[in-house]
Amino acid sequence: MAYASLDLPSFSRPHLVTAGISREVRHIAILLFDGCSLLGAGIVAEVFHVANELSTDTTRSSPYDVSILSADGGNVTCSSSVRVWTDGLDARHYVGFDALFVAGGKGAFAAANDERLVAWLRRVHANTGTIRPIGEGRSLLEAASLCGQRTQHEFGSFAMQTGREEAGGDAGDRLESMKSALTLVKRDLGVDVARAVTERLMPDSGGNLLPFLGDALGSAPADKVRAAARWLQENCQRAISIADAAQVAAMSERNFLRRFKLEMGITPSDYLLHARLAITCSLLTDSELPVDKIARRTGMGNGDRLAKIFRKRMMISPTEYREQSRREAGVEAL
Template sequence: MPYANVEPAAVGWTPAATRASQTEVRNIAILLFDGFSLLGAGIVAEVFHMANELSSAKARAECVYDVRFLSVEGGNVACSSSVRVWTDGLDARHYGGFDALFVAGGRGADDAAKDDRIVEWLRRVQSKTTVVRAISEGRKVLDAAGIGHAQDAQRYGNAMIHLVREEQQGDAGDRYESMKGALLIVKRDLGIDVSRSVAERLMPGSAAKLVSILGDSGAASAGDKIRAAARWLQDNCERPISVVDAAQVAAMSERNFLRRFKIEMGITPSDYLLQARLAVTCALLTDSELPVDKIARRSGMGNGDRLAKIFRKRLLISPTEYRTQSRREANG
């Protein structure tokens, strides 16, 4: 029987210490069983893997996807073409749920739907999982667990409802069908630009159709505007900019911008800007011989006194102490 050590799509990339507090980890699970379709499950994993690559190339990754293959007992699971994939077992670690859970399709779905261990586990984790989604025949497994498709429709609105209806009408091709739900999550987290890039790389001939299904009408959503403003803050943090400037970039009133930014990014615009400036400052302290006052001016912090106050408040050490410690750690 053929064997392949197929790894999940988690990226071996660790955010720098200056970025760690800003990067959220999204836990994605793909439930497999004997006789699953490798094509459908594999493309879902690849969507998140590609999104990680594109996101990590930015100055600040907004989130990173940790993708895991799961099965009842863990270990190697054979797909419908007899290729074996390594999986983690179903256990109490997962009772806290996931950001998204995909159930694989394939000819083994009928047997999986009769497996009480799978059914009970799904019932237990679904209430704490943001999105539960079937890949093709995987809907039989969800039906056996009494889990409908409304869970993701309710959370994602009309775009997801459209996708569910389309799949139920018999969408052509596991690969195309499987990409849609994963791309919708990427669009929510990272914006339409990243989801479009992922689609273009993985399925060039169908990228335009996929993006149109994801609800991009050519006008940026409020979330896309906020993320664009966040990127602008990141790219211009060394200049004497303000939150008012960022609100203008997003084409929003200052009040609405402050509210929407906190919802989308999890922190206020001023804190986001400060974190971006701190990241620049820390890099300059570690990699250059510039005096603290000049670094403060170059990083948008104003002057050395203000920088020192911020460092003591945020990092509990002075800029000079940070420089010494970071270089000591770099030299081992």
């Protein structure tokens, strides 16, 4: 498997404005293997495609950007013998995704024994908001010791789906994969859009999903806080304030500060700083960007401010961290 060492792309992404809140385009990836279910993986792509159609007008960008990936790129043969063209994996993906779906099939079982692929998944996981298996894709997550864990960005429930809970075979993959994708659409664009996507894709059997979609999202204070925490994580590279996050949670700033500390264990400011530092550390390790440019791209202001925060929080300068992390990576590669 070839893992190209490429410069990381720019983090300048288009933004959405939904309900008065500026949001980045969500980057979704679907990782395919030979023998995977076309229905299970295809329905995920269709959910986000239809969500784009229903929520985009001439003044806004599409909410979702979907990439179809495989270990080596090129054609992947699904269980129905249909071939799907994919992009290969490389270092650019270390910046992570908003969501990563790992498809199943016999190829997923083989991938679970590929140490380099497992290492890639662990590295990407650190900067990925949501990871979901589709059918046998769970075997790869188990090999990477990711099953049952919460992702870095998702401090709420992390329900790993087996794709076989409510029905058998491809039907189960299709329903469970669709539910996972709709969860994200419901969170990002609201329950009305999620319902419309369901009715478009499954007009005859969407009734199985209506009770799931009908649940009030974030009605409890704890749910509102977690939704605001996700928003902070997803928008940490921009100039945002705690007042903005309180607005997302539909709370007064004072109440939000109190409830956030109770629910998350840290203050919103510290949570935001941790998110920014995580991305900063990733860029220091995986890119050649100057420290000052990294600071601007991660919402840390400038290089001097970043250096002060780094020394206070990590007892080391950004440049020293870059050198140390690369030395350690070189030792691990031997």
